[in-house]
Amino acid sequence: MAARPETGSPFIPLPEMSGRQFREWAELFERRAGLVISPERKSFLVTAVGLRMREAGFDDYEAYYQWLHRGRESLPEWSLLLDRVTVHETRFFRHPRALELVSRHVSDKPCEGEALSYQVWSIGCATGEEAYSLAMVVDQALLARSGRSYFGVVASDISVPSLTVAREGIYKESRLDELDDRLLRHYFAPLEDGRFRVVESLRRRVCFAQMNIFDHARHPLGPMDVIYCQNVLIYFQRERRKMLLDGLVEYLLPGGLLILGSGDVVGWNHPRMERVRWDGVLAYRRLPPQGRTT
Numbered sequence: 024m025a026a027r028p029e030t031g032s033p034f035i036p037l038p039e040m041s042g043r044q045f046r047e048w049a050e051l052f053e054r055r056a057g058l059v060i061s062p063e064r065k066s067f068l069v070t071a072v073g074l075r076m077r078e079a080g081f082d083d084y085e086a087y088y089q090w091l092h093r094g095r096e097s098l099p100e101w102s103l104l105l106d107r108v109t110v111h112e113t114r115f116f117r118h119p120r121a122l123e124l125v126s127r128h129v130s131d132k133p134c135e136g137e138a139l140s141y142q143v144w145s146i147g148c149a150t151g152e153e154a155y156s157l158a159m160v161v162d163q164a165l166l167a168r169s170g171r172s173y174f175g176v177v178a179s180d181i182s183v184p185s186l187t188v189a190r191e192g193i194y195k196e197s198r199l200d201e202l203d204d205r206l207l208r209h210y211f212a213p214l215e216d217g218r219f220r221v222v223e224s225l226r227r228r229v230c231f232a233q234m235n236i237f238d239h240a241r242h243p244l245g246p247m248d249v250i251y252c253q254n255v256l257i258y259f260q261r262e263r264r265k266m267l268l269d270g271l272v273e274y275l276l277p278g279g280l281l282i283l284g285s286g287d288v289v290g291w292n293h294p295r296m297e298r299v300r301w302d303g304v305l306a307y308r309r310l311p312p313q314g315r316t317t
């Protein structure tokens with residue numbers, strides 16, 4: 024693919040996208056990533072696709088669309104484009120009440136072996152703030168307990184550029200406003216340029232992986248104590264959200280929690296899950312095989 028810098032200029036107006044082309048592009052994003060892009064968001068899609076198309080050296084939507092269907096060869100380009108149409112807004116301790124529920128869950132988990140093990144999966148982790156927040160909360164709750172323990176956080180996202188930032192674990196000071204000083208001192212090391220890096224001992228606990236949430240069945244993930252999926256489902260069709268949640272139940276340990284963003288899903292029920300009453304939080308608990316836990 025030849026780079027043609029002159030076509031990459033943001034000052035040349037983007038070509039018109041016909042109604043048929045818009046439907047094809049919207050269908051592509053939905054089929055491959057579950058993303059719903061409604062006709063009202065056409066101008067957003069045109070800008071995102073158009074600018075990336077130019078950067079990649081194409082000047083018409085059709086040719087770019089065809090290129091993205093060239094199998095493995097076009098996967099890196101698909102990944103860059105996808106990054107342009109997904110929203111990566113996030114911050115540390117974004118949902119404090121949900122994190123309090125996790126902390127309580129850690130404190131209450133019975134230790135059934137020599138050491139207590141606790142596993143978390145953060146889905147749609149963006150640039151890592153959510154996953155590191157979960158790691159801090161679990162670590163603190165385990166430190167408050169006696170006895171040996173181990174924990175891990177698997178953090179997945181479809182966006183490769185976001186995961187690169189997440190793995191580095193380097194953030195500007197302004198991103199750390201939600202953290203109290205004690206956590207800041209404990210889990211972050213100042214860098215010479217004024218930014219802060221998550222300390223290695225915490226980074227080691229978090230494993231970042233590129234994963235399309237709709238392909239989770241292809242990834243061998245162990246049973247989880249918590250699946251944390253906030254501000255991700257809203258981008259998908261309602262029916263697909265429910266199917267997805269049905270699938271996620273299989274990854275939870277009995278007693279494990281599925282924590283969603285409030286309003287992410289309405290009217291979802293599952294025979295093996297019960298609602299957890301926790302103010303301001305939409306959460307479900309997996310029932311033990313014989314019946315209810317509470």
Ligand SMILES: C[S@@+](CC[C@H](N)C(=O)[O-])C[C@H]1O[C@@H](n2cnc3c(N)ncnc32)[C@H](O)[C@@H]1O
Nearest residue numbers: 056109112113147149180181182235236253254
């Ligand atoms: C708004 S961010 C939410 C970040 C974080 N969960 C939070 O609440 O702060 C949504 C994230 O979902 C990711 N995402 C969107 N579609 C996805 C998919 N099909 N599979 C996995 N991640 C996806 C995006 O890349 C983005 O990083």
